[in-house]
Amino acid sequence: MSNVSSFMAKSTIRAADLDHRKKINFNIGRYNAAVPQGKQQFANLAMARERAKNAKWRAIENLDSYLEEFEKKITERGAAVLWAETAEDALEEIGRICREKNCKTLVKSKSMVTEEIHLNKYLEQNGIESVETDLGEYIQQLDNEPPYHIVTPAMHKSKEDVARLFADKLGVPGGLSPEELTLVAREKLREKYRHAEVGVTGANFIIADVGAVAVTENEGNARLSCSMPKTHIVVVGIEKVIPTMQDLALFWPLLSTYGTGQRVTVYNTIVSGPRQSHETDGPQEMYVILLDNGRTNLLANTAARQALYCIRCGACLNACPVYKNIGGHSYETTYSGPIGSVITPHLKGVGEYKHLSYASSLCGNCTEVCAVKINLHELLLENRHEAVVKGNSSLAERLAWKAWKQASLNRGLMNAANGNIKSKVVNLVFKGWAQHRDKLNFSQKTFNQLWKERQG
8 A cells, every 4th residue: 555545544544533533632632721831931932933943044054064063072072973874874873882782671762763763673673672761652662553743652542541551561450540550660661771781862952062962851761761771872863953052041941832831841951971980870881873864855955944943842733633633643654743744755755755745734823833933834835846846746637737727827718618517527637635525616607707797
């Protein structure tokens, strides 16, 4: 089954799932109630978003120099920086490090970029136990599912769903409360931290001027993953760079507010290298893998480049009427929702993923809520345009629009057929339109006729 066929099949089933819609509306409703409270910390929210956008513009326009500055600074403190052009390159480097450390167990904090390269699957194939330590990710791993949402991985599950899952997979009593379920996960994961040879984290930001990575979380699992094992590996996309440490004072509150409605998340950590000679805690070795994996395709595209400004807050997913109906798994990509629909065709190929850019009402709500003011709905239109220019539209579609154009430019042709004929022709050519919508019905009279009747 092709990507577009699978997407249509899954989204059709999910859109009619009222139980799914109830759970999503409940969770997004709580998010919508919290975000206005978080926004109150900003004296001028519009100015904060504009400054954040400008900082990301500066970072992306000078990406090469900022990444080199970061590498220089963090290398001076003993970390090793590895450049990975593809997902395969990143996996090969991680595999090499794990073999050198004789790694049997690896603990991993929440990281969408490691989902992007399918790290868990790779480690499993190489006989290494990879344990998700974020509670939401841990739930998804137990259920053998990918994350549903880029911030809240198990958003589509109720507390009853999680209780049943824990009872089935972990052998605990059924019907446990959320607090009891959390304690069960904590007990299981603490043992993994103690025995893991390697810890893997992502990074919310790469701080160029000091040579450090910043990690934001609410559970402390990332801090444990990067400090308890002897080896710490950071996997991060090259677009996560920000110019200076001072920028964190802007980006951390923005990410917290737009991600979860908090003023600031519970744990905010800056990691600038392995354990130093005067320090008592931390890993003995630290590696930072800077991943491209198609990001330079976006960088080279001046029209779509601003998509690299994204700080992965997930606000556009929570605002999107399409996402709220079809769910995160229907997209069958690492990054779902509006931002996923914008970047995935550039990361993985327009030909196979152009359909995602049509999975939008173009209402503009995603642009309205974006923390760094990315024009997401305009970029969706740009993707559609690029797909046509590159010849990724079907011959039937091109011929249909060519005929439509000729008819629209010729008043005689437009007036030649009555409404019934036009309706039949259009519904035949665009037969997929009416599959989930009402049929297109044209007026029985032409505009010229109506004008003459009304104006004499």
